Amino acid sequence: SYELTQPPSVSVSPGQTASITCSGDKLGDKYACWYQQKPGQSPVLVIYQDYNRPSGIPERFSGSTSGNTATLTISGTQAMDEADYYCQTWDSGAAVFGGGTKLTVL
């Protein structure tokens, strides 16, 4: 079965840039999206189709893909961005989620 691999945790200082990676076989051919989940809340879509940002999502969130890796970048990270982030793609008609990355803003 298809798998997406994310680092379990990423730390960043306030105001700095955070990068969260998501790796999967030929992921660049599949498109990826990203969800943010804060404790006790439902996930929120922050990036879809590799780099598109839904309305209401701050411009500091951006996405990119190269080869087998999709990357979520948060520029000027704020304390409110501390959350779990999940990448997701599709394989053979079924959605596949990465294991999630806990972003800590120190």
Place this chain on the structure above:
Amino acid sequence: QLQLQESGPGLIKPSETLSLTCTVSGGSFNSPSFYWGWVRQPPGKGLEYIGTIYFTGSTYYSPSLKSRVTTSLDTSKNQVSLQLTSVTAADTAVYFCVRGQRSHPPYFDSWGLGTLVAVSS
């Protein structure tokens, strides 16, 4: 404002069938632009895709759950239903109802608050 509200039993016994309903309000439930689905999250763990159902009635399921899952639509009540048979403790999770944009590829743009289902004797 679109709202997705999951409902169902909070506790079921092993080997029983889990049945959940998602009631959709404030949106175009019958629109062919959307599809509906379920995602779950075991306590303290990551997200797991269960399945999706399209306006046409076509369904897609996680390979690991396919043999136990059924989803259906009730367009007269704006509801999406999930049935998961032969549950075990491993099925204990928060179950989220989701709406997907029918694009290429699709993406889940709206999520319900989720409902916790515990499997225990």
